[in-house]
Amino acid sequence: MSSISLQQRVARLEDLQNLLSEQPYSIVLRLRLSLAYRDLGYPDLAVGDAYKALLLTDEVAEEGEFHDEAMSAVMEDFGSEQAAQLFATVASQLGFEGLQGAKASDDNDATIWAQKYLSKIAYAILVSCLIDCGCLSSAFEYNTRAIQAYQDTPIFDRYRKTIQEKLQSYFKSRNEDFAEADVDEYPDRGLVRRExxxxxxxxxxxxxxxxxxxxxxxxxxxxxxxxxxxxxxxxxxxxxxxxxxxxxxxxxxxxxxxxxxxxxxxxxxxxEKSLLTAVARLRETRCDACSISLTKAGIDSDDIRTCDECDEIYFCSEECHDLAQDTYHPALCGVNIDQTVPASEASDYLYSLLLTRALALAEVQESHPLELKEVCFxxxxxxxxxxxxxxxxxxxxxxxxxxxxxxxxxxxxxxxxxxxxxxxxxxxxxxxxxxxxxxxxxxxxxxxxxxxxxxxxxxxxxxxxxxxxxxxxxxxxxxxxxxxxxxxxxxxxxxxxxxxxxxxxxxxxxxxxxxxxxxxxxxxxxxxxxxxxxxxxxxxxxxxxxxxxxxxxxxxxxxxxxxx
Ligand SMILES: C[S@@+](CC[C@H](N)C(=O)[O-])C[C@H]1O[C@@H](n2cnc3c(N)ncnc32)[C@H](O)[C@@H]1O
The missing domain is CATH 2.170.270.10 (SET domain)
Known part of the structure; x- marks a missing residue:
């Protein structure tokens, strides 16, 4: 019998989401949010915040771009009620004990606290949720890193065994030998709630x-x-x-x-012409805005334009050039997007390019991505x-x-x-x-x-x-x-x-x-x-x-x- 209803869980999650604008660099908040998603049956969303938490622990440890912000957030979280709540939830949800830390008095101690406890929790949530999502190759990679960093932690041994069992049954179902498989042959894709x-x-x-x-x-x-x-x-x-x-x-x-x-x-x-387009390869052969083939009969080569700044993409006309500049291109100008993709990922890659375009449209038009006229309805x-x-x-x-x-x-x-x-x-x-x-x-x-x-x-x-x-x-x-x-x-x-x-x-x-x-x-x-x-x-x-x-x-x- 559930003591906390679904509505209460959602309300709790929303409270945490609302706190993000006040504490965007708080590793503890990211981890609590991640556990709240996990607790609602969204391990995929939990992966996102656990990964951001891990990035923030790196920021604390190394002098990265957000080192100061991450450091002051750690100092604030240290010894806080929020941290105590996190540790209690981790212990009960993941079966992960022994997380009490000492109080920090200076940067160095807080760094140790973040590395010793918060990073370990981030790895644990990340790996467990990646397993749930069927991303076994990524789960294996992060669990291996966690085992190297925290040799005395049984939870990562448990995850290692789970990953191994899942891989064994995956390869068996394909009549293949797990022992012969390379890590890059491990499955790394699953299905999540479409909601x-x-x-x-x-x-x-x-x-x-x-x-x-x-x-x-x-x-x-x-x-x-x-x-x-x-x-x-x-x-x-x-x-x-x-x-x-x-x-x-x-x-x-x-x-x-x-x-x-x-x-x-x-x-x-x-x-209908749309600017929500994606060209996966041979980008110089298609208009970046509307995706028309530039070698198509009827396109005058004198009309073809590039961007004055980055010179890397082409437009079929002045009109497409101007539309791109007004609606999305400034956000992507000079941004190098990897185009080397294995054949098995070609379709996922194309969808990810559409996502990139939507993010750029939102950024340049200062709107929320889900509010864009191309996607909202x-x-x-x-x-x-x-x-x-x-x-x-x-x-x-x-x-x-x-x-x-x-x-x-x-x-x-x-x-x-x-x-x-x-x-x-x-x-x-x-x-x-x-x-x-x-x-x-x-x-x-x-x-x-x-x-x-x-x-x-x-x-x-x-x-x-x-x-x-x-x-x-x-x-x-x-x-x-x-x-x-x-x-x-x-x-x-x-x-x-x-x-x-x-x-x-x-x-x-x-x-x-x-x-x-x-x-x-x-x-x-x-x-x-x-x-x-x-x-x-x-x-x-x-x-x-x-x-x-x-x-x-x-x-x-x-x-x-x-x-x-
Ligand atoms: C591209 S959308 C078409 C527009 C959609 N009906 C809407 O409300 O926005 C495709 C979806 O429409 C539905 N659909 C399209 N043609 C259909 C058909 N002949 N019978 C049943 N469902 C159909 C399916 O659910 C399909 O996933």
Whole structure:
């Protein structure tokens, strides 16, 4: 029986988050925050603050950029009620005893206290939460460092054994030998809760009149004949296969795009340019702002511009150059972004570039990243589970499993969810400690959730994703394998009504191309020329489950009829 309710835990967490603006350099506060996230089933968010705590202990030990700030925060925390609370929580949550420290009287003693106790706690939380998140390679690396630094600490031996067991079963499940594996072959990526966090006050009510008016103002600028409206869609989730006839279908409220008037076939109905773009490789071949290929017919080489300051990126036109300078580029001017990425990480890397662009847009426009017009209304595909109902505690008042039994569908890695964004922020000269409220792990996760549900990507010749973009209006369009529009994307994204509908035999023969007033736009997330099985495989990631459009249902039934 839980003695502290979920609401109380969230309230406690929010109190700690609010303290950050007063004590941004407090290692003790970061660690308490980290434990509060862990206690709520967010080990991924705990990793973020445990890592920042570890960075601050380094600042205390070495004369780093924030040495003085970190040092005075340690002096303030030493012997404080806050430190006593931290030690008590660590002892009960992690089973980590023997943390009482002596009182410091000068810098040197405080340094010892921070190194001896706070750094050890930071390692312990970091490693335990990395294990929970499936980041075994990073957990192994930090645990090895902890064992070297604190040889007498049994908790790190326990973690070593846990990591080893998990690795053994991982390699066994792949019929591979763990003993033969290199550290860089250890898995370092897992799934975490994809959620509208209870403290996220930035997420608008997408169905309110105010939000719809705001979205439709944006829509009118790029598609005067279209509007966004609320619609009801079949829930397509892997765990509730709607193709299973025994189950009742579940419908969910979502948004879609509708015709405001009758529209003839072959009519261009939407043309949208976005600055939320990412080019992974060969950056000199694409416009940094809109991502159009610079070798595309119609681009005059005399129009191509570079940035006067950094000279490293190219724009297709004066317009893109000016837009970039006004909205994001000054934050990234001269910032060197690593472009050497293993093929297995190509897609995560591309999403991380979108994140970088969103951070730069926010920084230059002095807005919160979740407030940007490119992201604020877009679909985050958050789990629809009622956390209050499903939240699960164990007999010791801790979370029953690391995620509190809430579904996990958001990819998470230490590299792309923590290290890369913090590293980019530092290169952008943003103080990652004082600016936490704007650039925190939960904000990165929320942005990733939105991008993963809506970004378009294009592959290079070798099949690796090369360019990606989020177009906030275009991505309100829902999918059908019997679309009434076609689209293409080169710089801008464009929708036009199809001249001819897809030819499939089960459709109402009276259906005609074009759109009637009030009709929903049906885009397509896969190649509609493929057979049903392949179409579904292609679109499953974007839809969350098997496509159940009338064409898929009909063609699947036909195939079943033929094979049975
Ligand atoms: C890019 S968003 C489309 C806009 C979204 N409906 C919204 O409210 O913002 C993609 C999501 O829309 C939903 N969706 C799109 N087409 C669908 C369809 N044919 N059936 C059910 N859900 C669909 C899925 O949940 C998918 O993850």
């Amino acid at each position: 509208q966090y209870p403290w996220n006050t930035w997420e608008p009510d997408r169905f309110s009149e105010e939000s719809l008016n705001c979205m439709n103002e944006q829509m009118a600028a790029v598609a005067p004949k279209l509007e966004i409206k609320k619609t009801s869609l079949l829930l397509l989730a892997p765990e509730t296969p709607n193709s299973c006839p025994q189950k009742d279908p579940i419908y969910v409220d979502q948004l879609g795009i509708f015709a405001k008037e009758d529209i003839a076939p072959g009519h261009l109905i939407l043309e 877009i679909w985050g595909d958050y789990h629809g589970v009622d956390v209050n109902q499903n939240w699960n505690m164990d007999s010791t008042d801790g979370v029953a499993d690391p995620f509190g039994s809430i579904p996990q569908t958001l990819p998470f890695s230490f590299k792309y969810n923590i290290l890369t964004p913090l590293n980019v922020l530092e290169k952008m000269d943003i103080n990652i400690f004082t600016q936490s409220p704007r650039y925190d792990t939960w904000i990165f996760n929320t942005l990733y959730a939105k991008f993963r549900g809506t970004a378009s990507a294009r592959q290079g010749l070798d099949g690796r994703p090369e360019v990606s973009a989020v177009h906030p209006m275009w991505c309100m369009g829902n999918h059908s394998c019997d679309p009434n529009v076609s689209w293409d994307w080169e710089g801008s994204i464009r929708f036009w009504t199809r001249e001819q509908l897809v030819d499939w035999k089960g459709r109402d023969p009276s259906a005609k191309p074009g759109m009637q007033k009030g009709e929903e736009l049906r885009g397509h997330y896969c190649d509609v020329r493929l057979p049903v099985k392949e179409r579904r495989e292609w679109a499953v990631g974007a839809l969350g489950g098997d496509c159940m459009c009338p064409r898929c249902v009909w063609e699947e039934a036909q195939e079943r009829g033929q094979t049975s």
